[in-house]
Amino acid sequence: MSEISVGGDGSAExxxxxxxxxxxxxxxxxxxxxxxWRIERMRLAVQLLSLAVVVWIGFRFVRWVARLQAGDLAxxxxxxxxxxxxISSLITLRHWLESGELSRVHPAGLVILLLAIGTGxxxxxxxxxxxxxxGFVSETxxxxxxxxxxxxxxxxxxxxxxxxGLKYLLLAFFVYSIFVSMKASDIAxxxxxxxxRVADIKMMLFFANISxxxxxxxxxxxxxxxVIPFFWCRFLCPYGAxxxxxxxxxxxxxxxxxxxxxxxxxxxxxxPAGIGVDRARRVRSDECTACLSCVAACPVPVALQVETRGPxxxxxxxxxFAALVVLLFYGGIQVARLSxxxxxxxTNQEYQRRIQEIDAPAYHHNQGQVPPDERGD
Numbered sequence: 180m181s182e183i184s185v186g187g188d189g190s191a192e193x194x195x196x197x198x199x200x201x202x203x204x205x206x207x208x209x210x211x212x213x214x215x216w217r218i219e220r221m222r223l224a225v226q227l228l229s230l231a232v233v234v235w236i237g238f239r240f241v242r243w244v245a246r247l248q249a250g251d252l253a254x255x256x257x258x259x260x261x262x263x264x265x266i267s268s269l270i271t272l273r274h275w276l277e278s279g280e281l282s283r284v285h286p287a288g289l290v291i292l293l294l295a296i297g298t299g300x301x302x303x304x305x306x307x308x309x310x311x312x313x314g315f316v317s318e319t320x321x322x323x324x325x326x327x328x329x330x331x332x333x334x335x336x337x338x339x340x341x342x343x344g345l346k347y348l349l350l351a352f353f354v355y356s357i358f359v360s361m362k363a364s365d366i367a368x369x370x371x372x373x374x375x376r377v378a379d380i381k382m383m384l385f386f387a388n389i390s391x392x393x394x395x396x397x398x399x400x401x402x403x404x405x406v407i408p409f410f411w412c413r414f415l416c417p418y419g420a421x422x423x424x425x426x427x428x429x430x431x432x433x434x435x436x437x438x439x440x441x442x443x444x445x446x447x448x449x450x451p452a453g454i455g456v457d458r459a460r461r462v463r464s465d466e467c468t469a470c471l472s473c474v475a476a477c478p479v480p481v482a483l484q485v486e487t488r489g490p491x492x493x494x495x496x497x498x499x500f501a502a503l504v505v506l507l508f509y510g511g512i513q514v515a516r517l518s519x520x521x522x523x524x525x526t527n528q529e530y531q532r533r534i535q536e537i538d539a540p541a542y543h544h545n546q547g548q549v550p551p552d553e554r555g556d
Contacts, residue, residue: 204479211478215476217497226310230315233312240260240379243255250531258286262287264379268289268292269354271286278363284376293511296425297507298504301430301507304422305469309470317409321409324407324408342414343413343466346416347420374543377533413466430488431485431488431500432461433456433474433485434485435459440457442457444457446473451470469485
């Protein structure tokens with residue numbers, strides 16, 4: 180049996196009696212290490228798959244733009260690039276909810292947004308810890324910080340809580356701006372504006388010709404993410420804030436069975452979000468990304484599990500959870516592709532023309548206001 184420090188409430192005699200009772204269920208150190216390795220490698224495999232998909236989409240998109248500029252109208256545009264147009268996707272969502280019409284300008288962006296929300300509803304914030312490439316980069320930078328400083332750096336609770344609220348303020352700003360401030364006529368005008376129709380290319384040009392100020396901001400965020408783990412995800416990401424709200428009603432929760440828990444505290448120490456898993460019956464925090472680090476660290480597998488709620492309470496094994504994440508997100512994309520709502524209806528001819536005009540005033544915005552497409556197509 181692994182040598183585990185037993186804490187928790189009750190007398191020392193009670194705690195040792197509990198440990199003796201649960202001894203048959205406690206994994207030896209080699210078995211615990213092997214189990215932790217399997218769970219962590221499952222998630223890493225999904226993360227690397229997602230990163231590879233994003234890199235491949237980015238490569239294809241840059242090549243597509245170059246071929247268009249060279250006059251090749253047969254080049255194929257990768258629709259998945261629209262996943263990096265969250266504002267356009269939110270506006271498309273409002274248009275759909277109000278009018279019942281699905282815009283064909285950047286449909287893949289809406290699909291990815293809905294799948295991320297669906298993942299939050301069903302599988303907590305698994306999108307953040309299993310799919311999101313920014314989440315993977317943040318986790319990698321946090322690992323660099325641990326190696327540099329030899330420990331996890333935690334902000335004081337009095338500072339951590341207010342900073343965590345920043346991402347909800349950013350989310351509130353975008354939700355208010357899009358769902359309250361904008362008129363229905365503004366929504367339709369934005370979706371079909373020259374600016375939005377080439378928003379993907381403008382995004383590429385932003386990073387290809389990044390300003391010194393933007394580069395400095397990114398450098399500061401990278402440095403802060405090394406010093407303070409998951410700085411962007413924890414304090415600033417409005418997308419994560421949105422998924423966190425939906426995750427609160429998820430039927431799946433990390434569940435601790437107190438009668439089987441040996442109170443070693445390993446789960447809480449493993450949690451990258453700093454959640455007190457060892458004190459909770461169910462982890463209901465909006466910060467939980469369902470990364471399963473706590474589950475992997477638990478030396479008593481029956482004590483801490485992903486479980487469904489309600490009368491049909493069932494444990495969900497890590498392998499099944501990983502399969503559900505992949506099936507829901509990537510399976511959902513395949514369903515969208517088969518349904519025909521995935522590729523944009525903007526032709527290569529239109530893109531080619533607009534690329535030549537992209538520096539014109541019609542392709543810029545002023546505090547969210549965009550000029551209409553006076554010429555049309």
